[in-house]
Amino acid sequence: MAFQTKLSEAIQLKAKCELGEDEDRQQQVIQIIRQWLVQQPHLHQIRIDDYGIVCFARGCKYSLEKMKNKIDLMFTLRTALPEFFSGWDPMKPEIQAALACGSFLPLPDYDQHGRKVIIIRPGCYDPYRFKPEDIEKANFMISEVMVLxxxxxxxxxxxxxxxxxxxxLNHLTQRPLSLTKKHMYYLQSAPLSPKTINFIRTNSVFQTAYNVMSTMVNEKMKQRLRVHGSNMESLYKEVDQKILPKDFGGDGISLEELTDYWKKKVEEKREFLIESENNCRVDESRRPGKAKTAQDIFGIEGSFRKLNVD
Structure with missing residues (x-):
């Protein structure tokens, strides 16, 4: 069955003007990528539908070579990062608890530029009660459901x-630096990168964390970082106030309601999430040339167990 877009006419026009997208080009790209996947023995286990291919196409502005590289890289990383992409059962007690924290909360409405807005709350959980890996798993599961x-x-x-x-400071010191490095590597490798990253309600510990994170992002991403601190008016210039949660002075639903919404949404997609974990594995034993290991990709991380802060 051919891919059928659900986009409004206005967004379809934007895709046509900015990405050169039309129905014929979509179908052509889907066919080419399908043929390419068949020719990649290490990707035979991958299950990606036409919608997924179109998402990659849009994120890569319909560059076929970029798409091939991104698809290979994304699924290679998902295989190499069990810390984030294994144990995807939302009913596990540790995942239930992580989902209830509300660490990753996409908003239901779009901003004034039609962009998706995602709130991330790195201080919403007790760092001594929760493993950061479980928080990240819950976040990536929500992201997977959101994209659907x-x-x-x-x-x-x-x-x-x-x-x-x-x-x-406990959030900072209880999270292995290697985990943050892997997370940042994955985010910068994804086909869709954020237009801006905005930091609000910051405190003295934030600057230390920000300095560490800044060393892990490329120059392009650094240009997109915005620190608003407690100045919410500054944030409103970047993101339409009306769609923001009540907690941020907006008209949208509260952070608590958003947390409940996404927890239920992920639970409803339990079967899909368990299947997607198995359908996104690269078979490195069949990769042409040299197999890729986590050490090849990320280097030796053994010395980065915990971040020492004076």
């Missing part, structure tokens, strides 16, 4: 808001 129903963001882009309220 959010075709628009691959045309209009997304914006991230880091709400740093509650973030402490």
């Amino acid at each position: 129903d959010d075709e628009q963001m691959f045309v209009t882009g997304m914006v991230i808001i880091y709400d740093c309220q509650g973030y402490t």
Whole structure:
């Protein structure tokens, strides 16, 4: 069955003008990528539908070579990062608890530029009670479910808001530096990168974390970082106030309601998430040339167990 877009006419026009997208080009790209996947023995286990291919196409502005590289890289990373992409059962007690924290909360409405807005809350959980790996698994599961129903963001882009309220030195020191490095590597390798990353409700610990994170992002990403601190008016210039949660002075639903919404949404998609874990594995034993290991990709991380802060 041919891919059928659910985009509004206005967003379809944007895709046509900015990405050169039309129905014929979509179908051609889907066919080429399908043929290419058949020719890649290490990717035979991968299950990617036409919608997924179109998402990659939009994120890569219909560059076939970039698409091939991104598809290979994304699924290679998902295989090499069991910390994030294994044990995807939302009913596991540790995942249930992580989902209830509300660490990763996409907003239901788009901003004034039609962009998806995602709130990330690194200080919303007790760092001594939760493993950061479980928080990240819950976050990536929410992201996976979000993408299922959010075709628009691959045309209009997304914006991230880091709400740093509650973030402490313990959050920083209890998270292995290697985990942060892998997370940042994955995010910068994804076909869709944020238009801006906005930090709000920051405190004294934030600057230390920000300095560490800044060393792990490329120059292009550094240009997209915005620190608003407690100046919410500054944030409103970047993201339409009306769509923001009540907690941020907006008219949208609260962070608590968003947390409940996404927890239920992920639970409803339990079967899909368990299957997607198995359907996204690269068979490195069949890769042409040299197999890729986590050490090849990320280097030796053994010395980065915990971040020491004076």
